[in-house]
Amino acid sequence: MKRLSLALLIVFSLVLAGCSPNTTPTESAAKQPAATESVASPAATGGEKIVIRVWGHQNNSFNQAHQDIINKFMEENPNVEIKFETFPWDVFIQTIQTSLPAGQVADIIEMPGGMGLRYAKGGQLLEVPAEVMTLDRARETYFEAPLGGYVYDGKLYGLPIEFNLEYGGAYVNEEMFKAAGLPYPPQWKGWDEVIADAKKLTKFDSSNAMEVAGLHYTNNDQLYTYFLSGILEQGGQYFAEDGKHFNFNTPQALAVVQKMVDMAQKDKVVDPVTYNAESNWVGTSFAQKLTAIAVLGSWFTGEARITYPDLKFDYVKLPPFMGDQYKFTSVSGWGVVVTKYTQHPEIAWKLAAAMAADPENALHFNLTTGTIPAMKQVANDSRLSEKYPFMKDLVTILPYGVFQGDIVDPSQLEFDIIYPNLIQAIQGIITPEQAVQNIHEEANAMVDNAK
Structure with a gap:
């Protein structure tokens, strides 16, 4: 991994609030999860839009898939504005490491596999509400390896969106x-x-x-x-x-x-x-x-x-x-977490659930990115193997994967x-x-x- 100079990092952290999305909105075909409560109507909020910031890394297919789901979410929740900001890989990692502990951070972060535990232990992430996903239900829903990166001390702190399969x-x-x-x-x-x-x-x-x-x-x-x-x-x-x-x-x-x-x-x-x-x-x-x-x-x-x-x-x-x-x-897999600094946890978790807990949206993400599903149901979906024939054979090894551990x-x-x-x-x-x-x-x- 390339390292940033400290000076560059400090300057970059000062302008994060002014960063704008680096993705192009595309048509979404995903539906809203029913696990979370409805967001208040514009009338109930005095006509003012609630702004939710989402951070992700710059990857064409990932950004396209996320933007699709975000666009659909905003269509169904017109009083919510989602600001999706993406950064080059090295900048993204350094930004998380410096800005999250300082509280200068987005509401939702697309978290790289293996990094979630550090911030769960540090108290910087919110536990997933039971109405969104319980740990028992998560173990039934996701494969062991990607889920492991979001479980700390018997509690769930995030939802995986892909199985980081660098093997096989x-x-x-x-x-x-x-x-x-x-x-x-x-x-x-x-x-x-x-x-x-x-x-x-x-x-x-x-x-x-x-x-x-x-x-x-x-x-x-x-x-x-x-x-x-x-x-x-x-x-x-x-x-x-x-x-x-x-x-x-x-x-x-x-x-x-x-x-x-x-x-x-x-x-x-x-x-x-x-x-x-x-x-x-x-x-x-x-x-x-x-x-x-x-x-x-x-x-x-x-x-x-x-x-x-x-x-x-x-x-x-x-x-x-x-x-x-x-x-x-x-190392687990990419997932979504909600930071403790969000001013709108209910809406943030609703969006996080839309991105990671809804089977149709999860399928859309894996179809768009070509990534291995973290969700068991999606791994067995014929639409996945129709687009990516290799998946039919490759997903058979997923039950043999284990999380690398709390490093x-x-x-x-x-x-x-x-x-x-x-x-x-x-x-x-x-x-x-x-x-x-x-x-x-x-x-x-x-x-x-x-x-």
Whole structure:
């Protein structure tokens, strides 16, 4: 993740109130949830509109889906004005981290997966009212992994809108497979088959520099997720006994790192120096046909269809990374929360419910964005698999996902600790043993420093 300078961040925080939406309103086809009470009529409020601010990150398909639902909400509630403000990813994360604790924040935030617990513990989020969604009902409604990021101390503090699935799927291009004489779409039974195809898809120029990566897995989200998931798939655990510290100095962790290193150094399906989170990013390089098999979350599907309308691709299921049984982690998933600073909690929760608790709206969001549903009912909806045929197969692994756990600082663990050490090991700068030891020490230091 790119870091903002402190000066820039301070200046930006001073002008947040003047930010305007970066999305274009589009027609909505979603209905209002019946779980919450009606908003007062214009006459009851003296004709003045109630303003609700919503913050989100800049993503074309996400913004379009949210704007659709917001437009419909305002049509059905004419005394309510929704100001939908979006920010670039890095700015958005920094804005949440600085503005939410200070109380200079929107009524509703589209919360990144894994960040909700921090602010629930800090008392900055409102508990979901029982009339909107009880915890028991939420457990029946949503999959375990995305819901876990919004439950703290037995209470519900938000509603997930997608299952952050950075595991279990890859983007493939029919033209590249057929040119290499490979069957399409691939139906891999194990990672040895994935690697075998990747070798045939990898291309080098006359100077032996990589022109096309057969398998790009060296993005930060993927290395982080596959590292944690690979430990679990071998029957290991990454939390220490106290549930706060970590135990990464294990044979299971080392085996995962060794496999990641071997795919680059022995199988040579990717050049980790030129293909990583900072260079030839996996989504962009796939769109440019510089990557043949792109390991990336399904969320890129909707974005790719908008950003690269001429790109032809499929999203296919990958086998378990370590062993023959799926067990993978998730940072939860994007969701909506209501901050304690809202002056209109009833209306804010009604909008939040419209965005995340209504099955038709949830389906509209997942159809528009190409994201994996957090809601069980939507995952089994035939309309989803009709638009995205890959979903029919991919959703079968969702019950095997687990929330990554209550981590002190998930972003620091991923971007500052696990990813830098793993990419250095894959690049051959440090050994797998050094990477595991570094991650173990740095992760536990993060926990101790947060006390």
